[in-house]
Amino acid sequence: MSSTALHDLGVAQLAAALRGGQVSAVEAARHFLARARSHQHLGAYVALNEDATLAQAREQDASIAAGTAAPLAGVPIAHKDIFVTRDFPTTAASRMLAGYRSPFDATVVARLAGAGCVTLGKLNCDEFAMGGTNENSAVAPVGFDAPQPVRNPWDGARVPGGSSGGSAAAVAARLAPAVTGTDTGGSIRQPASFCGVTGIKPTYGRASRYGMIAFASSLDQAGPMARSAEDCALLLSAMCGPDPDRDSTSLDRPAEDFGRALGDSLEGLRIGVPAEFFGEGLAADVHAAVDAALKEYEKLGARLVPITLPRTDLSVPVYYILAPAEASSNLSRFDGVRYGYRASQYSDLLDMYKKTRAQGFGDEVKRRIMIGTYVLSEGYYDAYYLQAQKLRRMIADDFQQAFKECDLIAGPVAPTTAWRLGSQNDPVANYLADIYTLPASLAGLPGMSVPAGFGEGGLPVGLQLIGNYFQEARLLNAAHRLQQATDFHLRAPEGI
Amino acid sequence: MTAKLIQGYEVVIGFETHAQLATKAKIFSRASTAFGAEPNTQACAVDLALPGTLPVMNREAVACAIKLGLALGSHIAPQSIFARKNYFYPDLPKGYQISQFEIPVVQGGEVGFYLGDEKKTVRLVRAHLEEDAGKSLHEEFHGMSGIDLNRAGTPLLEIVTEPDMRSTDEAVAYAKALHQIVTWIGICDGNMQEGSFRCDANVSVRRPGQPLGTRREIKNLNSFKYMQQAIDYEIRWQIEQLEDGHKIQQATVLFDPDTGETRAMRTKEDAADYRYFPDPDLPPLVIAPEWVEQVKAAMPELPRAMATRFVQQYGLPEYDATTLTQSQAMAAYFEDAAKACGAPKLASNWVMGEVSRRLNTEEIGMDAVKVSSRQLAALIGRIGDGTVSNNAARQVFEALWSGEGSDVDAVIEAKGLKQMNDSGALEKIIDEVIAANPANVEQYKAGKDKAFNALVGQVMKASKGKANPQQVNELLKAKLA
Numbered sequence: 013m014s015s016t017a018l019h020d021l022g023v024a025q026l027a028a029a030l031r032g033g034q035v036s037a038v039e040a041a042r043h044f045l046a047r048a049r050s051h052q053h054l055g056a057y058v059a060l061n062e063d064a065t066l067a068q069a070r071e072q073d074a075s076i077a078a079g080t081a082a083p084l085a086g087v088p089i090a091h092k093d094i095f096v097t098r099d100f101p102t103t104a105a106s107r108m109l110a111g112y113r114s115p116f117d118a119t120v121v122a123r124l125a126g127a128g129c130v131t132l133g134k135l136n137c138d139e140f141a142m143g144g145t146n147e148n149s150a151v152a153p154v155g156f157d158a159p160q161p162v163r164n165p166w167d168g169a170r171v172p173g174g175s176s177g178g179s180a181a182a183v184a185a186r187l188a189p190a191v192t193g194t195d196t197g198g199s200i201r202q203p204a205s206f207c208g209v210t211g212i213k214p215t216y217g218r219a220s221r222y223g224m225i226a227f228a229s230s231l232d233q234a235g236p237m238a239r240s241a242e243d244c245a246l247l248l249s250a251m252c253g254p255d256p257d258r259d260s261t262s263l264d265r266p267a268e269d270f271g272r273a274l275g276d277s278l279e280g281l282r283i284g285v286p287a288e289f290f291g292e293g294l295a296a297d298v299h300a301a302v303d304a305a306l307k308e309y310e311k312l313g314a315r316l317v318p319i320t321l322p323r324t325d326l327s328v329p330v331y332y333i334l335a336p337a338e339a340s341s342n343l344s345r346f347d348g349v350r351y352g353y354r355a356s357q358y359s360d361l362l363d364m365y366k367k368t369r370a371q372g373f374g375d376e377v378k379r380r381i382m383i384g385t386y387v388l389s390e391g392y393y394d395a396y397y398l399q400a401q402k403l404r405r406m407i408a409d410d411f412q413q414a415f416k417e418c419d420l421i422a423g424p425v426a427p428t429t430a431w432r433l434g435s436q437n438d439p440v441a442n443y444l445a446d447i448y449t450l451p452a453s454l455a456g457l458p459g460m461s462v463p464a465g466f467g468e469g470g471l472p473v474g475l476q477l478i479g480n481y482f483q484e485a486r487l488l489n490a491a492h493r494l495q496q497a498t499d500f501h502l503r504a505p506e507g508i
Numbered sequence: 509m510t511a512k513l514i515q516g517y518e519v520v521i522g523f524e525t526h527a528q529l530a531t532k533a534k535i536f537s538r539a540s541t542a543f544g545a546e547p548n549t550q551a552c553a554v555d556l557a558l559p560g561t562l563p564v565m566n567r568e569a570v571a572c573a574i575k576l577g578l579a580l581g582s583h584i585a586p587q588s589i590f591a592r593k594n595y596f597y598p599d600l601p602k603g604y605q606i607s608q609f610e611i612p613v614v615q616g617g618e619v620g621f622y623l624g625d626e627k628k629t630v631r632l633v634r635a636h637l638e639e640d641a642g643k644s645l646h647e648e649f650h651g652m653s654g655i656d657l658n659r660a661g662t663p664l665l666e667i668v669t670e671p672d673m674r675s676t677d678e679a680v681a682y683a684k685a686l687h688q689i690v691t692w693i694g695i696c697d698g699n700m701q702e703g704s705f706r707c708d709a710n711v712s713v714r715r716p717g718q719p720l721g722t723r724r725e726i727k728n729l730n731s732f733k734y735m736q737q738a739i740d741y742e743i744r745w746q747i748e749q750l751e752d753g754h755k756i757q758q759a760t761v762l763f764d765p766d767t768g769e770t771r772a773m774r775t776k777e778d779a780a781d782y783r784y785f786p787d788p789d790l791p792p793l794v795i796a797p798e799w800v801e802q803v804k805a806a807m808p809e810l811p812r813a814m815a816t817r818f819v820q821q822y823g824l825p826e827y828d829a830t831t832l833t834q835s836q837a838m839a840a841y842f843e844d845a846a847k848a849c850g851a852p853k854l855a856s857n858w859v860m861g862e863v864s865r866r867l868n869t870e871e872i873g874m875d876a877v878k879v880s881s882r883q884l885a886a887l888i889g890r891i892g893d894g895t896v897s898n899n900a901a902r903q904v905f906e907a908l909w910s911g912e913g914s915d916v917d918a919v920i921e922a923k924g925l926k927q928m929n930d931s932g933a934l935e936k937i938i939d940e941v942i943a944a945n946p947a948n949v950e951q952y953k954a955g956k957d958k959a960f961n962a963l964v965g966q967v968m969k970a971s972k973g974k975a976n977p978q979q980v981n982e983l984l985k986a987k988l989a
Contacts (some may be wrong), residue, residue, distance in 0.1 A: 223560035229788035344603020345557040392697035
């Protein structure tokens with residue numbers, strides 16, 4: 013097989029080629045490692061370890077030769093640098109964890125390794141997964157001495173989205189056939205949309221959070237990003253499953269084949285279209301692409317049902333109270349005492365804490381720690397945190413009302429396509445751009461982003477699909493059917 | 509409640525006790541809880557709060573909480589919530605302690621005990637599950653502090669009372685009673701020196717009828733002796749302050765056993781805002797009724813139930829029943845002796861009397877008792893059948909205790925302690941005594957009871973203590989009639 017085509021293969025095809033011996037795991041790994049190096053200007057990777065990668069690949073070649081290959085034997089993937097890994101440093105893109113090496117692998121990492129995947133490296137992201145542009149990364153990508161923004165492969169002057177920006181960029185630029193991401197308020201779906209790739213966040217609790225550095229525990233979920241829904245299904249099936257001894261919030265549901273519904277007819281499928289997702293602030297090009305995708309679904313036999321999610325607006329303040337509240341506590345462990353960064357000079361314990369955390373955390377992280385500390389403080393807890401918790405339940409109830417009338421919900425992922433690097437400096441404006449992804453996050457529902465066309469300047473537009481709890485297979489099939497009818501997900505950025 | 513006043517002040521005391529649970533593993537990790545290991549060898553990734561780690565509840569610790577709730581007649585919450593208490597300290601790896609705040613697992617209940625003859629009841633507010641912190645070691649490292657995280661994550665039950673206690677004695681008696689319960693049901697080893705049972709006492713004073721005074725909390729009282737000293741000192745100090753016209757500032761204080769004084773660690777002004785909120789890593793703790801029933805079925809008979817049974821089954825006074833059920837070993841000893849001799853009240857008297865006295869004098873536990881329950885039963889049997897008098901029985905007990913002999917009858921024989929039950933011989937002695945003490949006889953006949961007692965004493969003396977006093981009384985009365 014000619015190696016130029018290798019990075020255009022999907023996960024399923026690549027896995028078949030590996031099992032069939034057309035390509036070895038070592039060859040595949042070398043091919044993608046070479047691409048990671050040759051495209052390092054994108055800033056997608058923050059850590060590579062060729063020795064470790066090739067050792068993993070050789071193991072998979074051996075199991076293929078022995079006839080004991082796991083389903084994804086030899087498929088190279090890469091992990092967002094939020095997942096802790098034994099073979100690579102784990103930084104959460106923070107100065108706080110520069111050079112940190114975990115003594116164990118995250119459950120998701122271990123499960124994918126168990127399915128035969130070979131890890132290429134770690135991917136850039138916003139610091140502690142906080143941000144929507146990847147501009148909050150505080151670590152130098154591979155090939156750089158200082159932090160660099162991750163560039164959108166479709167337009168190097170634009171952001172890839174975030175926080176899983178490195179993950180989305182790597183898939184779009186074919187630096188890995190598939191990757192992991194994490195989604196707290198849209199961190200898989202929004203970068204997938206900005207970079208024209210497919211990504212899914214499963215129902216909260218499907219994937220173990222053990223070894224995923226916590227941002228907001230009640231919202232964080234791992235999920236795959238790849239070019240197609242079919243590939244996402246393969247990875248998601250390997251990632252999910254109960255982990256009762258390590259994560260108390262992991263659901264007691266057996267692992268599933270999320271690809272089982274791929275190809276099912278969409279005849280009669282009711283797709284809810286929330287009015288609130290198409291109001292003021294939605295860019296015309298995004299609106300047009302989403303409309304076109306919805307029309308495509310009608311052609312496939314689905315019926316569009318107007319629905320309402322009346323508290324969509326409130327999801328922004330609710331999320332930006334709850335997520336920072338949890339983050340302020342989750343990030344307390346980064347105190348300079350046991351591991352990670354510690355200020356070099358300090359006068360006493362309190363001074364050590366202050367300097368370590370002032371120097372170790374970036375601005376966005378500090379902003380959220382301060383917001384979170386504030387809303388949990390005595391006298392403010394009831395007014396902010398408790399109110400937000402109540403609204404969160406109401407937002408979840410709104411979805412259940414909506415799902416009485418429809419099987420899936422569809423709309424835009426983000427109000428716009430990818431914006432220019434450095435153009436968005438107002439944190440509140442950034443927060444508001446999360447408005448379409450936050451509701452499903454707060455409700456713990458599965459959601460995905462599917463390439464739906466291109467807007468102004470040839471920038472990708474994603475269609476968001478939201479399912480009810482545990483409806484991942486149905487979501488993936490809906491995405492798959494759209495991808496059979498369109499070729500947006502197959503297009504590559506120019507020069508890639 | 510009638511309170512003993514001190515200089516016109518009423519003392520009000522409430523307790524918070526941290527009982528370390530006797531589980532094999534930590535409350536949210538699988539690391540061992542054994543005491544005394546090399547520093548930081550029993551701290552796993554979760555205890556070290558490494559990035560990505562998460563807590564998973566240890567069912568064994570929950571079972572301990574259920575046991576305590578059952579033992580104290582508390583409500584066991586079908587659903588309780590874990591919360592994070594946020595503060596920075598080097599021996600608190602996560603930067604927060606996982607505890608329970610708004611909805612604890614054990615709610616209400618009471619601890620009953622005797623203070624002298626008076627039955628006391630202290631009401632519980634709650635008992636909640638939480639994790640312990642590690643230890644900061646300041647002495648062994650010059651200019652630096654060492655951190656040992658072996659203890660981090662050790663399960664604790666924090667047991668909180670209402671401010672029901674009105675004296676130091678009552679407070680110490682409460683603490684002892686609670687200590688006995690947690691060890692009885694096996695949820696805590698009770699080792700105070702190793703910190704397995706640590707008490708904080710909230711102490712305030714007020715004029716009777718006035719609202720509660722401002723309290724100061726004495727932290728970490730790790731022996732009953734220090735508890736007594738610390739609370740006594742604190743009461744005196746507070747009264748002195750008030751008498752001198754000062755106000756009491758709410759504060760946390762430590763007791764210094766060397767000086768016998770308490771001193772303030774921090775005042776209310778320095779109190780941290782712990783920013784409690786429900787821990788999103790832990791779903792609500794759900795305890796199904798079946799689980800409670802399961803634990804109940806596997807529990808030993810509880811002290812309260814056992815005391816009630818002793819009253820009903822053996823006809824003991826409630827005081828006896830409560831005292832005998834202060835420890836499982838004592839209760840078992842009593843019950844075995846009572847069953848073997850068939851005289852429960854006598855057995856109770858002996859266990860609470862001679863047996864307890866000797867154990868206390870020698871500062872040993874029931875496990876090291878030197879007269880077995882069967883020996884005691886045999887001895888009580890010999891009192892019952894008139895073979896020995898009570899006095900003689902005490903001598904036999906001494907002999908058994910000191911190891912002079914092991915068979916009750918053999919000891920009685922060897923020491924010549926058999927009671928004189930032969931009425932012929934006794935009558936002879938009585939006749940002699942009457943003949944030798946005409947003055948007393950006269951006085952008795954004139955109506956002086958004292959004179960009769962003197963005659964009895966003479967008869968007992970003449971019989972070398974072996975006469976049966978009852979029999980002496982009867983015969984003497986008959987002869988003088």
